[in-house]
Amino acid sequence: MSDPLPAILNRLDTGQAAALERLFELLRIPSISTDPSYAGPCDDAAEWLVAELRSIGFEASKRETPGRPMVVAHGGEGQRHMLFYGHYDVQPVDPLGLWDGDPFEPVVIRTPTGQAIRARGASDDKGQLMTFLEACRAWRAETGSLPCRITVLFEGEEESGSPSLVPFLRAHADELRADLALICDTGLFDDRVPAIIRSLRGLLGEEITIEGPDRDLHSGLYGGMARNPIRVLTRILGNLHDDRGRVRIPGFYDGVDDLDEATAAAWGELGFSEEEFLGTVGLSSAAGEDDRTGLEQLWSRPTAEINGILGGYTGEGFKTVLPAKASAKVSFRLVGGQDPVRLRENFRDWVLSQVPKDCRVYFADHGASKAARMDTSAPAFEGVRQALSDEWGEEAAFVGFGGSIPIAGHFQQELGMQSVLTGFAKDGDQIHSPNEKYDLDSFHKGARSWARVLARLGS
Amino acid sequence: MSDPLPAILNRLDTGQAAALERLFELLRIPSISTDPSYAGPCDDAAEWLVAELRSIGFEASKRETPGRPMVVAHGGEGQRHMLFYGHYDVQPVDPLGLWDGDPFEPVVIRTPTGQAIRARGASDDKGQLMTFLEACRAWRAETGSLPCRITVLFEGEEESGSPSLVPFLRAHADELRADLALICDTGLFDDRVPAIIRSLRGLLGEEITIEGPDRDLHSGLYGGMARNPIRVLTRILGNLHDDRGRVRIPGFYDGVDDLDEATAAAWGELGFSEEEFLGTVGLSSAAGEDDRTGLEQLWSRPTAEINGILGGYTGEGFKTVLPAKASAKVSFRLVGGQDPVRLRENFRDWVLSQVPKDCRVYFADHGASKAARMDTSAPAFEGVRQALSDEWGEEAAFVGFGGSIPIAGHFQQELGMQSVLTGFAKDGDQIHSPNEKYDLDSFHKGARSWARVLARLGS
Numbered sequence: 001m002s003d004p005l006p007a008i009l010n011r012l013d014t015g016q017a018a019a020l021e022r023l024f025e026l027l028r029i030p031s032i033s034t035d036p037s038y039a040g041p042c043d044d045a046a047e048w049l050v051a052e053l054r055s056i057g058f059e060a061s062k063r064e065t066p067g068r069p070m071v072v073a074h075g076g077e078g079q080r081h082m083l084f085y086g087h088y089d090v091q092p093v094d095p096l097g098l099w100d101g102d103p104f105e106p107v108v109i110r111t112p113t114g115q116a117i118r119a120r121g122a123s124d125d126k127g128q129l130m131t132f133l134e135a136c137r138a139w140r141a142e143t144g145s146l147p148c149r150i151t152v153l154f155e156g157e158e159e160s161g162s163p164s165l166v167p168f169l170r171a172h173a174d175e176l177r178a179d180l181a182l183i184c185d186t187g188l189f190d191d192r193v194p195a196i197i198r199s200l201r202g203l204l205g206e207e208i209t210i211e212g213p214d215r216d217l218h219s220g221l222y223g224g225m226a227r228n229p230i231r232v233l234t235r236i237l238g239n240l241h242d243d244r245g246r247v248r249i250p251g252f253y254d255g256v257d258d259l260d261e262a263t264a265a266a267w268g269e270l271g272f273s274e275e276e277f278l279g280t281v282g283l284s285s286a287a288g289e290d291d292r293t294g295l296e297q298l299w300s301r302p303t304a305e306i307n308g309i310l311g312g313y314t315g316e317g318f319k320t321v322l323p324a325k326a327s328a329k330v331s332f333r334l335v336g337g338q339d340p341v342r343l344r345e346n347f348r349d350w351v352l353s354q355v356p357k358d359c360r361v362y363f364a365d366h367g368a369s370k371a372a373r374m375d376t377s378a379p380a381f382e383g384v385r386q387a388l389s390d391e392w393g394e395e396a397a398f399v400g401f402g403g404s405i406p407i408a409g410h411f412q413q414e415l416g417m418q419s420v421l422t423g424f425a426k427d428g429d430q431i432h433s434p435n436e437k438y439d440l441d442s443f444h445k446g447a448r449s450w451a452r453v454l455a456r457l458g459s
Numbered sequence: 460m461s462d463p464l465p466a467i468l469n470r471l472d473t474g475q476a477a478a479l480e481r482l483f484e485l486l487r488i489p490s491i492s493t494d495p496s497y498a499g500p501c502d503d504a505a506e507w508l509v510a511e512l513r514s515i516g517f518e519a520s521k522r523e524t525p526g527r528p529m530v531v532a533h534g535g536e537g538q539r540h541m542l543f544y545g546h547y548d549v550q551p552v553d554p555l556g557l558w559d560g561d562p563f564e565p566v567v568i569r570t571p572t573g574q575a576i577r578a579r580g581a582s583d584d585k586g587q588l589m590t591f592l593e594a595c596r597a598w599r600a601e602t603g604s605l606p607c608r609i610t611v612l613f614e615g616e617e618e619s620g621s622p623s624l625v626p627f628l629r630a631h632a633d634e635l636r637a638d639l640a641l642i643c644d645t646g647l648f649d650d651r652v653p654a655i656i657r658s659l660r661g662l663l664g665e666e667i668t669i670e671g672p673d674r675d676l677h678s679g680l681y682g683g684m685a686r687n688p689i690r691v692l693t694r695i696l697g698n699l700h701d702d703r704g705r706v707r708i709p710g711f712y713d714g715v716d717d718l719d720e721a722t723a724a725a726w727g728e729l730g731f732s733e734e735e736f737l738g739t740v741g742l743s744s745a746a747g748e749d750d751r752t753g754l755e756q757l758w759s760r761p762t763a764e765i766n767g768i769l770g771g772y773t774g775e776g777f778k779t780v781l782p783a784k785a786s787a788k789v790s791f792r793l794v795g796g797q798d799p800v801r802l803r804e805n806f807r808d809w810v811l812s813q814v815p816k817d818c819r820v821y822f823a824d825h826g827a828s829k830a831a832r833m834d835t836s837a838p839a840f841e842g843v844r845q846a847l848s849d850e851w852g853e854e855a856a857f858v859g860f861g862g863s864i865p866i867a868g869h870f871q872q873e874l875g876m877q878s879v880l881t882g883f884a885k886d887g888d889q890i891h892s893p894n895e896k897y898d899l900d901s902f903h904k905g906a907r908s909w910a911r912v913l914a915r916l917g918s
Contacts, residue, residue, distance in 0.1 A: 033776075034774075034775065034776030034777060034778065035774065035775055035776060036775070091778060092772070092774065092776075092778060094772070094774070095675075098674070159778075160776050160777065161777065201679070203679075203779070205777045205779070207777070212741075212742065213740040213741050213742055214740055214741030215557070215740060215741075215889060215892050215893065216554075216891065216892045216893070217740060217891075217892065218862065218890050218891040218892070219762070219764045219766060219790060219792065220660070220662075220792065220860075220861050220862025220863055221757075221861055221862060221886070221890070222740070222757070222861070223757075223762045223764050223790075223792050223861060224747040224748075224756040224757060224760055224761075224762035224764075224792065224861065225733075225736075225737070225745045225746065225747050225753055225756040225757050226737065226740065226742055226746060227742055227746040228746075228764055228765065230696075230765040230766075230767075230768050230787075231696075231699070231700065231764070231765055233693075234692075234693045234696040234697040234699075234765060234768065235697040235700075236697070237689075237690075237693040237697065238693040238694040238695070238696065238697020238698060239697060240690070240693075241690065241694075274684075277684075278684070278685065278817075281672040281673055281674060281676060281681070281685065282671075282672050282673030282674070282817075283671065283672055283685055283686055283817045284816070284817055285816055285817060286684045287684065287685060287686040287687075287815065287816075287817065288683040288684050289683075294684055297683040297684040298680075298681070298682075298683060298684050301683055302683075303678070303682045303683035305678050305682050305683075305687055305690070305779075305781060306687065306689040306690055306693060306770075306771065307678060307689075307771050307772055307777070307778060307779055307780050307781070307782075308689075308770065308771035308772040308773045308778070308780070308782075309689050309692075309693065309768055309769065309770050309771060309773070309785065310768065310769055310773040311765075311767065311768050312765065312766050312767035312768060312788070313551070313553070313766055313767040313788065314767045314768070314769040314786075314788070315493075315494070315551065315553065316493065316494055316495070317493030317494060317551075317619050317825075318493060318619065318620065318664045318666070318766070318788055318790070318825040318826070319493065319550060319551060319766060319767070319788075319891065320662070320664070320764075320766055320790050320891070321766050321767070321891055321892075322764060322766070323766075323767075326768065327773075328689075329771070329772065329773070329777055329778075331678060331682075331777070331779050333678065333679065333682050333683060356746065357743070357744055357746075358737075358741075358742045358743055358744060358746065366776075366777040367777070401679075402679050402680055402681070402682060402683065403677065403679025403680055404679055427680070430674060431677050431680070432675065432676070432677040432778065432779070432780055433674045433675045433676065433677070433780075434674065434675070
């Protein structure tokens with residue numbers, strides 16, 4: 001039989017309007033996983049995907065977990081078996097006031113780089129996972145089948161630490177194990193050059209609460225003498241980095257290797273510009289370790305960041321209160337061989353060593369994952385690289401990724417499976433921020449990219 | 460004519476139920492001044508006080524200001540002219556969840572030290588100002604008049620920096636100027652010993668907002684390289700005090716004198732116990748400058764406290780965000796000759812000197828007042844001291860006060876008038892905190908105390 005790819009790509013070109021409407025339906029479901037009050041919408045999103053997968057001929061079902069449900073589907077036949085992963089949950093939308101419209105009422109907007117879909121989850125990750133389903137839909141419509149055996153796994157807790165994921169992978173290892181995993185939750189290197197991830201940072205999430213007096217106090221009556229938890233917290237967190245931007249926690253850099261020369265050279269050739277990258281978000285210069293390049297700070301160096309802090313009176317006006325407690329959310333991006341378990345202990349010990357008398361400290365565990373590195377010499381990586389290069393007209397690059405996509409590590413450890421991570425998001429997509437968007441270009445060429453990838457991996 | 464005092468005290472004893480109902484009416488009005496949405500209730504409280512004063516025979520009126528209204532009243536005759544000051548506005552009630560009942564539905568509760576009135580403002584300052592009105596009411600009812608000429612001034616912005624006060628004092632200096640000011644907004648030294656204030660700390664309120672990126676960022680995509688405003692803020696505020704508890708702002712201690720030996724000796728004799736004082740709020744030891752006594756830390760040393768801090772994601776769960784901004788409310792208690800204007804400049808310069816590239820800093824001014832010291836050798840102080848000692852059966856003490864009652868300084872500077880500050884609040888009243896209360900004992904003996912003070916000052 002002749003190569004069906006040209007007809008499949010043509011079908012994707014002519015079916016863009018219908019594809020967009022399908023994505024809009026999914027984007028209208030406010031599937032925020034970190035807030036328990038949105039459990040219902042998360043369930044609705046899972047149901048919607050089950051129906052969507054069945055309409056493409058997959059045998060699909062919703063699988064309950066202690067948290068948000070998983071969606072598992074099977075389709076196609078043959079020796080080659082691919083597992084596709086994506087997540088249907090999204091980040092919270094606050095601060096809501098900074099959105100130009102309802103985060104869950106998707107609209108097509110004009111941007112300096114063309115048309116885009118504005119909605120929470122448009123880029124992370126609903127728009128991306130739909131590029132793969134659209135490719136499958138076109139393959140099925142054109143050829144009556146899929147080019148290989150495909151298992152789909154959609155998760156609903158990616159934005160909240162994936163508590164149910166590993167137990168689920170272990171319980172269904174035989175059903176889910178495939179030759180290779182395809183993960184669509186990352187971006188292009190820039191607006192033109194497609195990228196395949198060679199390394200991912202891990203993530204450690206911690207929450208600290210420091211309690212002092214047993215009630216809020218008047219700073220006039222007690223100020224100067226009573227312990228103030230906000231002072232204790234800011235003193236500890238203000239001490240987290242030294243003057244050169246290095247993290248002060250003992251043992252923090254254990255397992256962190258310097259970049260090998262080949263990779264350093266390859267990254268140098270990417271022509272990355274700090275000024276351009278940061279200029280799009282109102283900054284101008286890299287603020288990390290002062291002896292590391294911008295790309296190292298983003299891709300190959302570990303971080304410690306304070307993601308949230310709250311204490312005392314924060315309303316309008318002023319209140320001279322000494323609060324009973326103060327708390328902060330702190331996260332660490334991990335690289336190389338950093339051990340999240342050891343690091344969590346070291347962090348807590350380091351905090352406790354600085355807590356004065358009359359204070360109590362409570363820690364909350366918000367998940368942990370190791371960093372991951374892919375074996376890009378595996379043949380499948382070359383197939384994907386060529387498929388992406390064909391679609392985008394630029395050589396796909398093997399890059400590092402500063403974010404944490406623990407799933408790749410879990411597939412490796414639980415199912416002994418390599419992961420190819422690629423995706424079509426852009427730096428300006430504002431994922432996790434107000435006015436998240438996904439370019440129509442990313443959505444359409446993304447679907448065409450997957451059609452090409454399936455053609456190469458299936459043959 | 461025979462001494463009317465015994466009959467007046469008897470009238471106060473027999474009229475307690477009616478007095479309590481009058482106070483409850485005032486406590487039911489949610490006159491929070493710092494929150495603009497409560498401007499209406501503040502106006503209602505002023506109206507209620509005008510009617511109350513008229514019912515006691517005062518010529519009373521509400522006076523508009525650019526902020527909350529003042530209440531001014533005149534009554535009595537004679538050479539001696541006293542000005543009584545109190546404030547009808549109250550602190551916000553958050554965290555509302557920690558109240559055992561509606562903050563604006565006063566109830567009588569049982570406490571380890573007896574019965575008390577629980578409501579926002581019960582102790583600060585509605586209950587206290589009503590002790591004076593009840594004394595006037597009894598004097599008027601028993602003698603048909605007041606023992607001297609009395610002017611009453613009630614303010615509605617004491618809890619929000621008193622922006623309208625000084626202009627009002629200047630505009631009505633001739634009307635308000637008296638021989639002496641009586642201010643009822645302070646407490647007993649302990650549950651038995653009445654106190655008259657010899658020194659008050661001043662207050663400086665500042666709000667800092669630090670902005671970095673022009674939107675919230677994903678810490679995976681930008682973490683390590685992008686400037687994080689929470690890190691900048693905690694680093695600066697964590698640096699506010701040195702290891703011995705001293706404030707690091709240059710020039711902060713200019714104008715701060717050590718305690719004179721006589722006062723140090725007098726305070727030593729008060730038998731103050733850090734453990735007992737702090738034990739009532741779940742603490743055990745003084746956390747201020749390590750070379751100062753607890754009373755010095757409370758009464759004669761300046762402070763720098765962080766009263767509120769907010770940045771990033773503080774909801775349930777976790778969000779790996781690098782926020783666009785972070786802010787904090789900081790207040791300073793001033794003593795001796797510290798200059799609030801200079802100090803504000805020094806603080807802002809000190810903050811700016813630590814702000815890195817790519818950050819913008821905004822400051823908001825939340826008011827300033829100098830510290831004050833009374834000339835306790837003036838004869839009126841002795842009269843009040845004797846009246847209080849008679850009522851409480853313990854020698855009244857001349858004490859310092861850690862809070863800031865700027866009105867005393869303003870009366871001195873604007874009207875050339877000395878102020879006698881005394882009151883009947885107790886350490887456990889939890890003013891500015893959930894479950895604020897005022898002991899029935901404080902309310903009743905407070906009214907009797909003022910009846911005695913008026914007898915001595917009027918004669």
